[in-house]
Each structure stands twice: as C-alpha cells, then as structure tokens.
Amino acid sequence: MSSPDRPLENADQQAQVFERVRKxxxxxxxxxxxxxxxxxxxxxxxxxxxxxAERLGISQPSAGKTISRLQRDGYVTSEPYRSIFLTDKGxxxxxxxRERHDIVFKFLLAIGVSEDTAKLDSxxxxxxxxxxxxGVFKRLIKxxxxxxAKK
Amino acid sequence: MSSPDRPLENADQQAQVFERVRKxxxxxxxxxxxxxxxxxxxxxxxxxxxxxAERLGISQPSAGKTISRLQRDGYVTSEPYRSIFLTDKGxxxxxxxRERHDIVFKFLLAIGVSEDTAKLDSxxxxxxxxxxxxGVFKRLIKxxxxxxAKK
DNA sequence: GCATAAACTTAGCCATGGCTAATTTTTGGA
DNA sequence: TCCAAAAATTAGCCATGGCTAAGTTTATGC
Ligand SMILES: [Mn+2]
Ligand SMILES: [Mn+2]
Ligand SMILES: [Mn+2]
Ligand SMILES: [Mn+2]
Numbered sequence: 001m002s003s004p005d006r007p008l009e010n011a012d013q014q015a016q017v018f019e020r021v022r023k024x025x026x027x028x029x030x031x032x033x034x035x036x037x038x039x040x041x042x043x044x045x046x047x048x049x050x051x052x053a054e055r056l057g058i059s060q061p062s063a064g065k066t067i068s069r070l071q072r073d074g075y076v077t078s079e080p081y082r083s084i085f086l087t088d089k090g091x092x093x094x095x096x097x098r099e100r101h102d103i104v105f106k107f108l109l110a111i112g113v114s115e116d117t118a119k120l121d122s123x124x125x126x127x128x129x130x131x132x133x134x135g136v137f138k139r140l141i142k143x144x145x146x147x148x149a150k151k
Numbered sequence: 152m153s154s155p156d157r158p159l160e161n162a163d164q165q166a167q168v169f170e171r172v173r174k175x176x177x178x179x180x181x182x183x184x185x186x187x188x189x190x191x192x193x194x195x196x197x198x199x200x201x202x203x204a205e206r207l208g209i210s211q212p213s214a215g216k217t218i219s220r221l222q223r224d225g226y227v228t229s230e231p232y233r234s235i236f237l238t239d240k241g242x243x244x245x246x247x248x249r250e251r252h253d254i255v256f257k258f259l260l261a262i263g264v265s266e267d268t269a270k271l272d273s274x275x276x277x278x279x280x281x282x283x284x285x286g287v288f289k290r291l292i293k294x295x296x297x298x299x300a301k302k
Numbered sequence: 303g304c305a306t307a308a309a310c311t312t313a314g315c316c317a318t319g320g321c322t323a324a325t326t327t328t329t330g331g332a
Numbered sequence: 333t334c335c336a337a338a339a340a341t342t343a344g345c346c347a348t349g350g351c352t353a354a355g356t357t358t359a360t361g362c
Contacts, residue, residue: 008194015208018183021275025176032169043159050309057166060310062350081310081357108284111291117283124172124279132268133259140262201339211340213320232327232340311356326341
C-alpha cells in the first residue's frame with residue numbers, strides 16, 4: 001500500500017518552502033482585512049468595526065485588536081469610536097490583494113469549478129499563489145474567455 | 152481607478168467562507184507534520200525530532216511542542232528521547248494529505264508552472280483545495296498526460 | 303433633550319506556534 | 333568503558349488571533 005518511493009528532497013530546500021508558507025500566513029490577515037475594509041468603503045461609504053467583525057465571523061474585540069495591529073503597521077488609520085480608513089500603503093495592498101483574489105476566483109471558474117466552491121477555495125488559495133502561477137492562471141482565463149466568445 | 156462595482160455579498164455567507172479558511176489553518180500544521188513524519192519513516196526508517204525540525208526550518212523545541220500536541224490529539228506516539236511513530240489516524244491523515252499535495256503539485260506542472268514554483272506553491276495551496284476542485288485538478292492532469300502520450 | 307440601544311473599548315483569558323538558554327539523556331568513538 | 337557530542341527536554345519568553353464580560357462613548361428615537 002506504499003506510494004512510489006519519492007526520495008527526500010534536500011533539507012535546506014524543504015525548509016525554505018515551509019518558511020515561505022509561514023511568511024504568506026503572516027500577511028494573510030492583513031490582506032483579508034484591507035481588502036474587506038476597501039470593499040466596505042466602496043459600497044457603504046465607510047468601514048465600521050461592527051461590519052468588519054460580522055463579515056469575518058468573529059467578535060468585535062477580536063477584529064478591533066487586529067485593526068490596532070494594522071494601524072501600528074501603517075495599513076489603516078482610525079480614531080476611537082470612529083470608522084476605519086486605509087492609508088496609501090493599505091489601499092495599495094487592498095488593490096493588489098483584490099486583483100490576485102479575482103484572478104484565482106476566475107481561474108477556478110474557467111477550469112469548471114462551481115461558483116460556490118470557487119468562492120470558498122479562492123479565499124484561502126489566494127495567499128499562496130506566486131507571480132509565476134498567477135501569470136499562468138491569467139493566460140488560461142484569457143484562453144477560456146476567447147473560447148467562450150468563439151462559441 | 153476603481154474596479155467594477157462588485158456588490159457586497161451576504162454577510163453570513165462571507166463569514167462562513169472565512170470560517171472555513173480558519174478551519175483549514177487549524178489542520179495545516181498537523182497535515183504537514185504527519186506527511187513529513189511518514190516521509191522520514193519511509194526513507195530513513197524512523198522519524199527523529201532533529202530531522203523534523205531541520206526540514207521544517209524551525210528549532211527543535213518548537214517542533215517538539217507541536218509533536219506533543221499531535222500526540223495529545225492522537226496522531227503520533229513517542230516516548231521521551233525516542234523517535235516518532237504515526238498512529239493509524241496519523242497514517243491515514245498522512246496518506247490523504249500526501250495524495251492531495253501530489254495532485255496539486257502535478258496539476259501546477261500540467262498547466263505549465265515550473266517545478267520549483269510548483270513545489271513552493273503547492274505546499275501552501277494544498278490545504279485550501281476542496282474535493283470538488285481536487286476532482287477538476289485530477290481530470291486536467293489526466294487530460295494533460297493523455298495529450299503527452301499522443302504526441 | 304434624554305433614555306436606550308448600538309458601537310466600541312478595555313481587561314483578561316486561552317491556544318498555537320515561534321524563539322533562546324539551560325539541562326538531561328542517549329549515543330558513539332577512542 | 334567512559335566521555336564528548338548529539339539529541340531531546342524543560343523553562344520561560346513573545347506575537348497572533350481567537351474568546352467573554354464589563355464599561356464607555358456615540359447615535360437614535362421618542
Ligand atoms: Mn481575499
Ligand atoms: Mn483570503
Ligand atoms: Mn503536504
Ligand atoms: Mn503544506
């Protein structure tokens with residue numbers, strides 16, 4: 001019942017792979033928050049903590065603590081009891097995160113995954129896709145839409 | 152410079168998406184550890200903490216603490232100063248994790264991603280791929296290998 | 303305009319997963 | 333055999349990201 005013998009790869013190389021995943025996870029909350037805050041500002045005119053917490057499915061104090069960290073790290077500004085604003089740095093990260101998220105989502109649709117599943121999977125996948133892979137995704141999205149147009 | 156107006160989705164739905172990502176992250180360390188431990192047992196005859204830590208790129212105490220948790224949760228057994236063994240539950244998780252990891256890796260190769268990037272990306276992506284998406288990946292891997300054979 | 307409700311903050315708890323320094327146990331070579 | 337090196341453990345630190353309970357501020361509706 002054993003799989004084919006994969007020889008172990010070099011230990012250092014493998015360590016670098018795991019290190020990269022840890023780095024991605026470090027940025028994950030930041031990316032999801034700024035993307036969500038930007039969405040709320042666009043559609044509601046402002047981003048309130050209560051709405052951020054509700055959409056993330058966590059408590060207000062939990063969301064508030066992370067917002068404080070984002071402020072500390074220069075992604076957002078916010079005065080006590082007021083709504084949340086993105087800094088330039090935060091807006092830039094929101095834009096690039098949304099773009100990447102959209103590409104992953106559309107790619108999943110293009111290869112035949114359902115809307116619901118694509119929405120679920122892309123929320124986690126987006127943070128682990130390299131630029132190289134993203135480029136391949138974009139190419140296949142384009143091919144798919146061209147195929148659709150021709151039909 | 153604004154993107155097309157995406158209306159906000161339902162808050163509850165969105166919360167469920169994020170909740171699913173949090174669940175996936177809860178399992179992530181467990182899956183990576185049991186997969187690695189299984190690889191070490193297959194190729195080295197045993198899994199030593201020193202090797203687990205080296206390959207994850209973390210300190211021995213950090214790896215040891217997580218191994219304790221895996222033991223507490225029934226994935227591994229290990230006596231003090233001895234090597235690490237997988238329980239049936241751990242072996243099953245290792246097998247299914249490796250299988251999923253391999254599918255993601257081979258899928259990336261099939262769509263034209265380089266070996267190095269596929270190795271990097273698949274280590275993070277694997278934990279966020281649903282069964283539905285995995286099925287699509289498998290289909291496309293098969294199509295690709297058939298195309299290769301025909302050529 | 304005032305009372306109540308909603309929003310937010312504060313305080314304090316917990317688990318996970320990193321770390322270093324110091325100690326203990328095991329192992330292997332002279 | 334025994335001693336030094338390697339492996340593992342213990343202790344104690346930290347950041348992140350969850351939580352609840354309780355208090356404060358702001359907004360709302362009568
Ligand atoms: Mn996103
Ligand atoms: Mn996300
Ligand atoms: Mn894996
Ligand atoms: Mn992994």
